[in-house]
Amino acid sequence: MTRVDVRFASGPHWCAAWMYEPSGVEVPGPVIGMAHGLGGVRNMRLDVFAERFAAEGYRVLVFDYRHFGESEGEPRDLLDIKRQIDDWSAALFYVRSLPQVDAKRIVLWGTSFGGGHVIHTAARDGAVAAVISQCPFTDGFASMRTLGLTSMVKVAVLGVRDALRGFRGGKPLRVGVVGRRGDAALMTARDVLDGYAALMPTNYEHPDRVPARVALRIPFYYPGRAAADLNCPALFCVCMKDSVAPPRSTIWHVRKARLGRIKRYPTQHFEIYVEPWCDQVIADQIEFLRSTVPVAPA
Numbered sequence: 596m597t598r599v600d601v602r603f604a605s606g607p608h609w610c611a612a613w614m615y616e617p618s619g620v621e622v623p624g625p626v627i628g629m630a631h632g633l634g635g636v637r638n639m640r641l642d643v644f645a646e647r648f649a650a651e652g653y654r655v656l657v658f659d660y661r662h663f664g665e666s667e668g669e670p671r672d673l674l675d676i677k678r679q680i681d682d683w684s685a686a687l688f689y690v691r692s693l694p695q696v697d698a699k700r701i702v703l704w705g706t707s708f709g710g711g712h713v714i715h716t717a718a719r720d721g722a723v724a725a726v727i728s729q730c731p732f733t734d735g736f737a738s739m740r741t742l743g744l745t746s747m748v749k750v751a752v753l754g755v756r757d758a759l760r761g762f763r764g765g766k767p768l769r770v771g772v773v774g775r776r777g778d779a780a781l782m783t784a785r786d787v788l789d790g791y792a793a794l795m796p797t798n799y800e801h802p803d804r805v806p807a808r809v810a811l812r813i814p815f816y817y818p819g820r821a822a823a824d825l826n827c828p829a830l831f832c833v834c835m836k837d838s839v840a841p842p843r844s845t846i847w848h849v850r851k852a853r854l855g856r857i858k859r860y861p862t863q864h865f866e867i868y869v870e871p872w873c874d875q876v877i878a879d880q881i882e883f884l885r886s887t888v889p890v891a892p893a
Contacts, residue, residue, distance in 0.1 A: 596615055596616060596617050596618055596646070596649040596650065597615070597616045597618075598613050598614070598615050598616075598649075599613070599614050599616070600612070600613060600614075601613070601614045601656075602666075603658070603685055603686065603688075603689035604685060604689075605661055605678075605681060605682045605685035605686075606661070606678070606681060606685075608661050608666065608667035608668050609666065609667050610658045610659060610660065610661060610666045610667075610682055610685065610686070611658065611659050611664060611665035611666045612637075612656055612657060612658035612659070612686075613637060613642070613645070613655075613656070613657045613658075614654070614655070614656055615645050615646070615648070615649040615653075615654060615655040615656075615657070616649070616654060616695075617649045617650070617651075617652045617653065617654065620652055620654075620890070623694065623695055623696060623697045624652070624653070624654060624695070624696070624697055624700065624890055624891075625653055625654065625696075625697055625700035625701065625702060625724065625888045625889075625890060626653065626654040626655065626656060626690045626693075626696045626697075626700070626701055626702070627645075627648050627653050627654070627655045627656070627701075627702045627703075627704050627727075627884075628655075628656045628658070628683070628686045628687065628690060628701065628702070628703050628704065629641055629644065629645060629655060629656065629657045629658070629704045629705070630657070630658050630659070630660060630679075630682070630683070630686075630705060630709045630712070631659075631660075631706060631707070631708075631709055632705075632706050632707025632708040632709050632710065632730075632732070633674065633707055633708040633732070633772060633781060633782070634663075634672070634674065634772035634781070634803070634805055635663075635706075635707070635708075635709075635794070636659050636663050636664035636801060637657045637658065637659055637664060638664070638796055638799055638801070639794040639795060639796075639801070639868075640794050640868045640869070640873075641657050641706075642657070643868075643873065643877075644704070644877060644880075645657050647877045647881065648880075648881070648884070651881055651884070651885075651890065652890035653702075653884065653890060654695065654696060656686060656689070656690055658682070658686055660678070660679045660682050661673075661675075661678055661679075661682055662674075662675070662678070670766075670767045670806060671802065672769075672802050672804070672805045672806070673767070673805065673806050673809075674805045674806065674809035675809070676809070676812050676813075676816055679708075679709075679712055680712055680715060680716060683703070683705075683712055683713065683716040684716065684719075684720070687701065687703075687716070687720060687723075697892075699722075699724065700724045700888050700892070701722075701723055701724055702723070702724055702725045702726070702727065702884065702888055703716060703717050703723055703725075703726050703727070704726075704727040704729070704880075705726075705727075705728055705729070705731070706728075706729040706730060706731075706868075707729070707730050707731070707732055707839070707840065707864070708732045710728040710729050710730060710731025710732060710733075710840075711728075711731050711732040711733055711816070711818030711819065712818060713726050713727075713728055714726065714728055714731065714733070714818045714819065714821050714822050714825065714829070714849075715818040715821045717821075717825055717827060717829075718821035718822070718824040718825050718826075719821070721826060723827050724827055724828075724887070724888045725827050725828045725829065725830075725883075725884070725887045725888045726825065726827060726828070726829040726830070727829075727830045727832070727880050727883065727884075728829065728830070728831050728832070728849070729832040729867060729876070729880075730832060730833065730834045730837060730839075730840055730864055730867050731818075731819070731831060731833075731840060731845060731849070732816075732818065732839075732840045733817070733818055733819025733822075733840065733844060733845045733848040733849065734817055734819055734840075734841070734844040734845070734848060735812075735813045735814045735815055735816040735817055736814050736817075737840075737841045737843075737844035738813065738839060738840055738841065739813055739814045740841075741782075741783075741784055741838055741839060741841065742780075742781075742782075742783050743776055743777065743783060745776075745777040746774070746776065746777055746778060746779065746780060746783045749770075749777075749778070749779035750770055750779050750780070750781065750807065750810040751810055751811070753768055753770050753779055753807035753810070754770075754807045754808055754809070754810035754811045755811065756768050756807070757769075757806050757807035757808040758808040758811060761806070761808055767806035767807070767808075768806065768807050769804040769805060769806055769807060770804065770805065770806075770807040770810065771803060771804055772791065772803045772804065772805060773787045773788055773791045773803065774787075774788070775788065779807075781805070781809070781810065781813070782839050784838030784839060784864075785838070786838055786863045786864070786865065787838070787839065787864070787865070789865075790863060790864060790865025790866065791803075791865060793865060793868070793869050794865065794868055794869075817848075819844070819845065819847075819848025819849060820848060822848050822849045822850075822851050822852040822855065823851040823852065823853075825852045825853070825854065825855070826853075826854075827854060828854045828855075828856070828883075828887040829849070829852045829854060829855045829856070830855075830856050830858065830879070830880060830883040831845070831849040831852070831855060831856070831857045831858070832858050832860065832867065832876055832879065832880070833845050833846060833849075833857060833858065833859050833860065834860055834862045834863060834864055834866070834867055835859050835860060835861050835862070836861065836862055836863045837862075837863060837864045838863060838864060839864040840864065842859075856883065858876075858879050860872060860875070860876065
């Protein structure tokens with residue numbers, strides 16, 4: 596396979612991406628669009644998944660949201676739900692414009708926060724061939740409750756202060772993406788510090804603090820509700836020990852997808868990205884792809 600750096604327009608900015616082209620595939624075929632979760636960028640092990648999909652003959656586009664990674668956007672590391680959803684729509688527009696892509700066979704793959712985005716995007720778009728939603732964020736209130744009262748109050752107060760700064764054009768007031776119990780952070784369960792760190796490449800410095808204003812939006816974001824509106828096959832990979840995206844709420848939402856399949860794994864939120872579970876999850880996802888959006892259509 597080959598991997599090239601590409602970019603596509605989203606609003607007034609550019610999103611940076613990798614495009615994987617499988618070897619020996621000359622005719623237009625399916626493509627998988629991929630992006631990460633809360634504060635994540637493509638360097639954080641998305642290449643592991645993309646390489647396996649490309650080895651199966653799928654083209655893959657892996658992108659960073661605006662404000663993150665090598666994508667444009669100021670302030671840096673701004674977590675804006677609406678803009679990230681718009682980035683997914685822009686990625687769809689981009690791959691549909693490519694001559695090597697069969698526009699009727701586009702798969703959306705999202706994980707964690709991105710796992711919620713792909714449910715929302717596919718339901719709104721209506722022409723996506725399939726969805727893979729991994730350890731998905733589906734219920735904002737359920738996820739915020741995992742913070743505990745102390746962290747929740749700290750994050751909310753900082754969120755209000757940062758929103759006011761934003762209106763005035765001031766420098767963002769930031770919170771941690773991950774932290775210990777009681778910290779002002781968006782994820783504070785016992786397993787998140789080590790789990791998040793395990794996704795980082797060696798010698799890669801990724802900012803782990805984001806403008807706090809997103810905390811005012813997360814409790815009101817329920818992408819899982821859109822599962823009932825999906826008109827395409829969907830695979831939901833659910834971590835049954837998930838301390839970030841509570842599995843009970845996730846399953847309650849995604850079981851309403853008419854063409855949905857739920858795979859349950861006895862793992863924590865971040866274990867699904869690394870061995871030994873990563874291999875099993877990818878194998879299940881490839882099996883789903885072969886059965887729903889095969890490289891060579893019947």
